[in-house]
Amino acid sequence: xxxxxxxxxxxxxxxxxxxxxxxxxxxxxxxxxxxxxxxxxxxxxxxxxxxxxxxxxxxxxxxxxxxxxxxxxxxxxxxxxxxxxxxxxxxxxxxxxxxxxxxxxxxxxxxxxxxxxxxxxxxxxxxxxxxxxxxxxxxxxxxxxxxxxxxxxxxxxxxxxxxxxxxxxxxxxxxxxxxxxxxxxxxxxxxxxxxxxxxxxxxxxxxxxxxxxxxxxxxxxxxxxxxxxxxxxxxxxxxxxxxxxxxxxxxxxxxxxxxxxxxxxxxxxxxxxxxxxxxxxxxxxxxxxxxxxxxxxxxxxx
Numbered sequence: 001x002x003x004x005x006x007x008x009x010x011x012x013x014x015x016x017x018x019x020x021x022x023x024x025x026x027x028x029x030x031x032x033x034x035x036x037x038x039x040x041x042x043x044x045x046x047x048x049x050x051x052x053x054x055x056x057x058x059x060x061x062x063x064x065x066x067x068x069x070x071x072x073x074x075x076x077x078x079x080x081x082x083x084x085x086x087x088x089x090x091x092x093x094x095x096x097x098x099x100x101x102x103x104x105x106x107x108x109x110x111x112x113x114x115x116x117x118x119x120x121x122x123x124x125x126x127x128x129x130x131x132x133x134x135x136x137x138x139x140x141x142x143x144x145x146x147x148x149x150x151x152x153x154x155x156x157x158x159x160x161x162x163x164x165x166x167x168x169x170x171x172x173x174x175x176x177x178x179x180x181x182x183x184x185x186x187x188x189x190x191x192x193x194x195x196x197x198x199x200x201x202x203x204x205x206x207x208x209x210x211x212x213x214x215x216x217x218x219x220x221x222x223x224x225x226x227x228x229x230x231x232x233x234x235x236x237x238x239x240x241x242x243x244x245x246x247x248x249x250x251x252x253x254x255x256x257x258x259x260x261x262x263x264x265x266x267x268x269x270x271x272x273x274x275x276x277x278x279x280x281x282x283x284x285x286x287x288x289x290x291x292x293x294x295x296x297x298x299x300x301x302x
Contacts, residue, residue, distance in 0.1 A: 030115045031108040033085075036276055036286040036301075040223030042202055045085040045116070048282040049098030049107040049138070054079040054236045054248070061246035061254075068246065071238040078281040079236065081134050083109050084229055085116070086127070086220070088202060092118060093125035095218060095229050096278055097146070100137025109138045110146075123147040127199065128154045129231030130212040131162050131178050132250070135278065140177075145184055152185050153199040156192035158214025208233055208264060210257030211250065217264055219273075227286075228268055228275040233261050235279050241265075242295045265289050265296050274301055 032048040053076040059068055071077060084095040098107040113120070126147065128135060131154065139146050163182065166175035182189055193199045195207035195216070206217040211232045218229045234240050235248040244261050251257040268275050268289040276286040287300040 031112045032282050037227045039225035042088045042222040046285045047083045047112040049081040049083050049109050051080045058248050059246045077236045079279045091124040095127045096135040097138035099134045102133045102137045123150045125151045130215045151188045153190050155214035155216045159192050161213040208260040210253045210260045226273045230277045234277050241298045
């Protein structure tokens with residue numbers, strides 16, 4: 001999904017380079033999408049940018065391999081890359097932007113937006129949970145903006161960390177892509193927000209650092225209801241709800257990532273707030289979180 005070389009020990013790079021397995025046999029026609037939440041003047045439509053799987057080899061947490069294998073079939077678990085179309089107060093935006101051309105099969109966000117009657121120039125804003133290539137790739141078409149009028153919203157620790165890495169390690173492909181993104185969008189990069197800020201009305205940025213230095217969960221609130229868009233808090237739904245101490249090798253700070261997962265799950269369970277994630281299987285794109293012994297369980301919502 002993104003360059004692993006400067007994020008992981010060199011010995012595991014080859015093993016994990018294909019740990020996310022995009023499904024290249026993508027069906028023709030409109031990509032899967034559905035409205036998953038509506039409250040007040042806000043609505044969220046989930047779009048599957050690409051289907052795919054996460055590999056068992058990606059997870060090197062404390063549980064025995066035999067126990068982890070129970071949550072996979074043939075060493076794989078269904079995942080995917082999802083994007084969220086957010087309509088809020090007459091404005092249209094995205095939460096994350098999909099993979100773009102990061103894989104052999106391009107992300108299908110442009111087809112989905114077209115089928116919804118949304119043109120690239122209609123996108124007013126993009127909220128980014130973090131700056132990995134499978135979340136920002138859809139913002140660029142070569143060295144041009146995919147969304148000519150969009151304003152980008154990014155957490156300060158996230159943007160600062162990747163731009164610093166671009167200076168320190170010019171060979172890091174993901175950091176180089178972030179630098180290109182900043183150059184292409186220029187003045188339409190909104191001032192970076194801090195955790196706890198409301199970058200847009202009805203949108204609160206929650207601290208979920210660990211996967212990356214500024215990984216953000218967005219809490220949407222309108223009409224007395226809330227929804228949590230949890231980005232990469234989960235890479236493998238079957239495994240990480242049951243065994244929340246398990247981290248994907250993509251997580252840059254595993255202990256922080258575990259703490260963030262536990263904190264956001266507790267918030268969702270205690271408040272009754274549904275959650276939706278970028279790597280959730282599309283059939284289970286949104287649901288409720290409940291405590292289940294030492295772990296958690298996810299109950300999909302229609």
